[in-house]
Amino acid sequence: GFAPSAPLGTSQDKSVKLGINVIRPILLLTREETAAYCRQHDLNPRTDTSNLSLSPFRNRIRLRLLPLLKEYNPEIVEALVRTARIAQDDMAFLESDAAKAWEKVARKEQNNIVFEKKKFLALPLALQRELLLKGIETLVGTLKDIELVHIEEVIDAMRKPAGRVIILPDSLEFVIEYERFVLGKDPAALSPFPQLRGEFKLNVPGTTKLPGWVVTVTVVPPDVLKRDVADYKAYLDFEKTGKDLTVRSRQPGDRFHPMGMTEPKKLNQFMVDSKIPHLWRERIPVVCSPEQIVWVVGYRIDERVKVMPETKQLLELKFRRV
Structure with missing residues (x-):
């Protein structure tokens, strides 16, 4: 094996395993x-x-x-x-x-x-x-x-x-x-996201237990949005998302319209642009409606389901690690 001390030979006084000091006087x-x-x-x-x-x-x-x-x-x-x-x-x-x-x-x-x-x-x-x-x-x-x-x-x-x-x-x-x-x-x-294998239907409204997560979905009035935001919480326009929501990890070909951007992009490119560590990307939960991705958990919701002034009901989604 390689070690920078390899050319130095044996030391006169060296500590070895078990805390024993070996002394070689000659x-x-x-x-x-x-x-x-x-x-x-x-x-x-x-x-x-x-x-x-x-x-x-x-x-x-x-x-x-x-x-x-x-x-x-x-x-x-x-x-x-x-x-x-x-x-x-x-x-x-x-x-x-x-x-x-x-x-x-x-x-x-x-x-x-x-x-x-x-x-x-x-x-x-x-x-x-x-x-x-x-x-x-x-x-x-x-x-x-x-x-x-x-x-x-x-x-x-x-x-x-x-x-x-x-x-x-x-x-x-x-x-x-x-x-x-x-x-x-x-x-x-070291990823903050537990491994998520497969696709899971969310109870809307209700609580869903997933491997490593508990997901709570609640229908709330619009004024709640002003009081509470967090990395693993999102507010969406309930009328635009509907009740048929699932959660999974990313899949090849996924596209996503990040809120605030002018056009959709590949989900993988969004993760690269967001400097998400490579080994985390397969673990990040992705919430989907039948039509599109609605939330990349911990990062961004989709532009098409964002809350607008005319929104009547919010869908509050909360992910909690267990």
Whole structure:
């Protein structure tokens, strides 16, 4: 897997799972120095024969490549140790900055990580990569399946138009929205709209129980309109809607005449223009009469059913999440 600390080697002092601190006091000593110490003090060290096998890649580097490099530079090991120490210092600085940035741009919601888009994109690329890795590790507990190509694919997609979804290992998705990025296994769960499958007839007037919703429809006098408005409440001209109303999610080819606009447009285009997150669009309830869509719940009613001065009765529709 990919991690920015991969080239740094093993740390002398590292906290591992279960809150245990592992200290390696002789990590920076060479094999020759350790062997000389054992001879001086009549110690008989144990030899792990697996370290002599050439099958593991790390063993081939240690047993074959390093001796060859020493022929060109006898101090190659010391040079590599110095490089690792410098890189560890740099990584400690990066991790400190990343922890501060995390508090400002990231939050966990329902097993998803949400990044504030504008603030995230203002960060240096190194911090962006570090935060992405921190987010993945927070959700799945490991980075073993994550490669550099995955992180770079996400970075490249961040400035592309909203709606893109990047599929990552461990069933993770990275979703580009208008104002935020969402990383998780079920980003759609962050939608304020419960999943609505099928088409349901509304009791007009009356109460209708739907998956995730309770819908109340009431016939009220026109003066009520002046007193009460809300995102999940709408007032329509009852004479124009009639009693035969249904609710469903959007369908291919849906058209809609948003109130205040001069002409109808495709419902999908209305959702794009309204910057409704891509993963929300299949969940938004759509109230329909036999003739047309009358209300895209939470957003806009249809121009053709709006309340006019001559309206005699209002149809009050209220959606409540349950």
